[in-house]
Amino acid sequence: xxxxxxxxxxxxxxxxxxxxxxxxxxxxxxxxxxxxxxxxxxxxxxxxxxxxxxxxxxxxxxxxxxxxxxxxxxxxxxxxxxxxxxxxxxxxxxxxxxxxxxxxxxxxxxxxxxxxxxxxxxxxxxxxxxxxxxxxxxxxxxxxxxxxxxxxxxxxxxxxxxxxxxxxxxxxxxxxxxxxxxxxxxxxxxxxxxxxxxxxxxxxxxxxxxxxxxxxxxxxxxxxxxxxxxxxxxxxxxxxxxxxxxxxxxxxxxxxxxxxxxxxxxxxxxxxxxxxxxxxxxxxxxxxxxxxxxxxxxxxxxxxxxxxxxxxxxxxxxxxxxxxxxxxxxxx
Ligand code: ASP
Numbered sequence: 015x016x017x018x019x020x021x022x023x024x025x026x027x028x029x030x031x032x033x034x035x036x037x038x039x040x041x042x043x044x045x046x047x048x049x050x051x052x053x054x055x056x057x058x059x060x061x062x063x064x065x066x067x068x069x070x071x072x073x074x075x076x077x078x079x080x081x082x083x084x085x086x087x088x089x090x091x092x093x094x095x096x097x098x099x100x101x102x103x104x105x106x107x108x109x110x111x112x113x114x115x116x117x118x119x120x121x122x123x124x125x126x127x128x129x130x131x132x133x134x135x136x137x138x139x140x141x142x143x144x145x146x147x148x149x150x151x152x153x154x155x156x157x158x159x160x161x162x163x164x165x166x167x168x169x170x171x172x173x174x175x176x177x178x179x180x181x182x183x184x185x186x187x188x189x190x191x192x193x194x195x196x197x198x199x200x201x202x203x204x205x206x207x208x209x210x211x212x213x214x215x216x217x218x219x220x221x222x223x224x225x226x227x228x229x230x231x232x233x234x235x236x237x238x239x240x241x242x243x244x245x246x247x248x249x250x251x252x253x254x255x256x257x258x259x260x261x262x263x264x265x266x267x268x269x270x271x272x273x274x275x276x277x278x279x280x281x282x283x284x285x286x287x288x289x290x291x292x293x294x295x296x297x298x299x300x301x302x303x304x305x306x307x308x309x310x311x312x313x314x315x316x317x318x319x320x321x322x323x324x325x326x327x328x329x330x331x332x333x334x335x336x337x338x339x340x341x342x343x344x345x346x
Contacts, residue, residue: 034338035049039333050212147159181318198224241285252293292311
């Protein structure tokens with residue numbers, strides 16, 4: 015990975031808001047807390063524009079943003095495309111299935127080929143953990159990780175933190191629970207890095223087979239008893255079981271039993287704090303990790319997460335373009 019993107023978790027934050035420390039966004043593990051705050055503030059400034067169809071910000075005019083998704087996606091790819099267009103960038107979607115990747119070309123060769131067409135920002139999703147990191151070492155374009163295997167999904171982590179901030183006005187001191195298949199979840203990992211850096215108390219909860227014990231070394235607290243944990247939480251982030259990543263023998267007895275022990279339902283909600291924030295990155299498996307009444311209920315901010323994702327991705331593209339924080343362009 016290029017040096018610029020390798021800020022260590024404990025590295026001192028930039029002293030002023032005059033520059034971002036890099037252009038790639040490979041994970042929240044690498045980003046100092048101050049850089050995360052800058053991105054969140056940049057997103058807050060773009061938020062009013064993110065919902066307007068007619069007004070565009072000219073800040074990325076003439077720049078080419080390519081989305082290269084080698085794994086399926088609904089909201090992330092559309093959100094990046096829309097965010098790029100809101101900033102007046104040209105966009106190109108690289109359809110992995112019908113490309114030379116399926117003829118045996120390496121990811122790096124494919125990326126270099128499309129880079130030769132003049133792209134400046136490459137948004138990549140890949141089933142292999144570390145694929146964006148590898149690309150960032152070989153291409154000149156800024157690489158933005160849109161989810162790599164079970165490693166990280168940094169824009170999801172940022173938009174989750176942004177949504178919590180919008181609702182609770184702080185992160186520090188909040189008790190946040192992440193419930194479900196933590197072992198295979200890139201969303202969990204990005205949330206954990208970001209939330210810990212901003213001072214939240216982070217809990218993970220699920221069957222023992224789906225919780226990596228080494229998380230304790232990062233300062234994450236572990237529970238296998240959702241009923242005991244839930245009443246203490248300010249925020250709960252419910253995750254899908256990543257069945258596509260579970261190979262070999264089953265990791266819990268049955269979906270039915272999983273839902274009984276770890277699903278969020280109306281009965282459990284009655285024992286939660288009145289102002290508990292209910293989150294989910296999507297796609298939802300209704301009736302498994304969350305029941306429809308809770309997903310659509312008044313404490314759910316699931317659709318706000320999707321909406322906030324647009325502003326957050328505008329901020330990430332702004333940074334990837336090498337612009338200074340809060341550089342203005344004026345609407346056109
Ligand atoms: N959409 C998220 C991801 O791409 C969460 C999920 O798939 O469960 O990781």
